[in-house]
Amino acid sequence: MHILLTGGTGLIGRRLCRHWSAAGHRLTALSRQPQRVAALCGEQVRGIADFAAYGDEPLDAVVNLAGEPIADRPWSAKRKALLWDSRVRLTERLVDWLESRSQRPAVLINGSAVGWYGDAGERPLEENSSAAGEDFASELCLAWEQVAREAEALDVRVVLVRTGLVLAPEGGFLKRMLPPFRLGLGGQLGSGRQWMSWIHIEDQIALIDFLLRRADAAGPYNACAPQPARNRDFTRELGRALHRPAVLGVPGFALRLILGELAVLLLGGQRVVPRRLLDAGFTFRFPELPAALQDVLREQH
Ligand SMILES: NC(=O)c1ccc[n+]([C@@H]2O[C@H](COP(=O)([O-])OP(=O)(O)OC[C@H]3O[C@@H](n4cnc5c(N)ncnc54)[C@H](OP(=O)(O)O)[C@@H]3O)[C@@H](O)[C@H]2O)c1
Structure with missing residues (x-):
């Protein structure tokens, strides 16, 4: 298969490039x-x-x-434009280009995030029975998905991967969280009751590969482990895995003051259920948080 990323x-x-190169696919x-x-993705991967x-x-x-990283900086008007355009x-440019081609791919796997649902409190969120949120991150995911779905009119199967917080040793949100935790300065955010839907990077790669190969997979899929954790429980597990206390915490008002609108990503949450992946027979290698954290942190040492 020739796959364009x-x-x-x-x-x-x-990680996808490494996985698919090893499986013999051609990648651009x-x-x-x-x-x-080539240096980042592997010698066989062509850059354009x-x-x-x-x-x-x-x-x-x-x-x-x-896409420009969403949680790196407060959302100024300029930053929002960059997040949107990227x-x-x-x-839009991708779909226009696909339309202009005489030969089209069978499938488009498009990124999205659990932020699509907005801050949904205690409600368990399944793909087909939940509405989109109304904050900026939700609007961004909604628009991103809508544009991708325009490829359906070109007879392309469109899969939308609503990803949770990806746990990986080499980067992502966990790497940013680790320095204070290592110093024993970690703690819950706000009330700590908000839900965090997370996924181990290996499961993320496996499920994208699964959705690529399943010719009947289309539409939105929640990409997170079947057991989300409240922020305070996630915090406790992370402290335990690092053998450090995690008792300090940051009050919600301080986060709102420092981060502005972006604070919704940390103080709000989603209790996401990967209903469609489970129904399709996908098996998670890391369904539980303690084992997932231990695995990711072991690779870090
Ligand atoms: N990791 C997570 O926890 C998570 C959770 C939910 C959703 N997602 C979404 O899933 C996607 C992939 O996640 P990731 O963690 O692999 O992202 P990532 O490490 O931040 O990489 C995103 C890539 O997008 C490109 N990019 C960044 N800024 C850009 C800009 N201004 N214009 C055009 N391209 C730009 C970069 O490629 P080049 O530098 O080569 O151009 C970069 O390698 C992202 O859209 C992310 O928002 C991730």
Whole structure:
């Protein structure tokens, strides 16, 4: 199979490239720095700077993950425009390019996030029985998914991967959380009651591969382990896995003051159920948080 990735140089993309190269697939990654693709994704992966550079070669699948990191900085108007353009506008260009091709891929696997649901409190969230939220992150995911779905009119199977917090040794949100925890300065955020839907990076790669190969998979899939954790329980497990106390905590008002609108990502939460993956027969290798954290932190040492 020839697979085109956007965001192939990212946390999830690099692992996908390694996984699919080993399985013998041919890979191309769209990147703002195509010259770095081989070093980051593997020697066999070709880097291109724009879709047109893909050429006339047959294309079997597209995996669209590119996007400016959402939780790195407060959401100023400029930052929001960058977050939007790097996902929604880039996906519009992708769909336009697919339309212009005489040969189209069978499937588009598009990124999204559990933030699609907004801060949903205690409600368990399944794909087909829940409404989208109304904060900026929800609007962004909603628009990103809607644009991707335009490829359905081109006879492309569109899969939307609503990803939770990815636990990985080499990066992502856990790596940012670790320094204070290692110093014994970690603790819950706000009330600590908010739900965190998480997934081990190995399960994330396995489920994207599963959805690629399942010809009947289409529409939204929650990509998170079947047992989400409250922030205070996640905090306790992380402290335990690191053999450090995790009792300090940050009050909600302080986070709102420092982070503004972005604080909703930390103080709000989603209790997400991966209903459609479970119904499709996907098996999680890391369904429980303590084992997932231990595995990820073991690889860090
Ligand atoms: N990791 C998570 O916990 C998580 C959770 C939910 C959703 N997601 C979503 O899933 C996708 C992949 O996640 P990830 O963690 O692998 O992301 P990542 O490590 O941040 O990588 C994203 C990639 O997107 C490209 N990119 C960044 N800023 C861009 C911009 N301004 N314009 C165009 N391209 C840009 C970069 O590729 P180049 O530098 O090569 O251009 C980068 O490698 C993201 O869209 C993310 O929001 C991730």
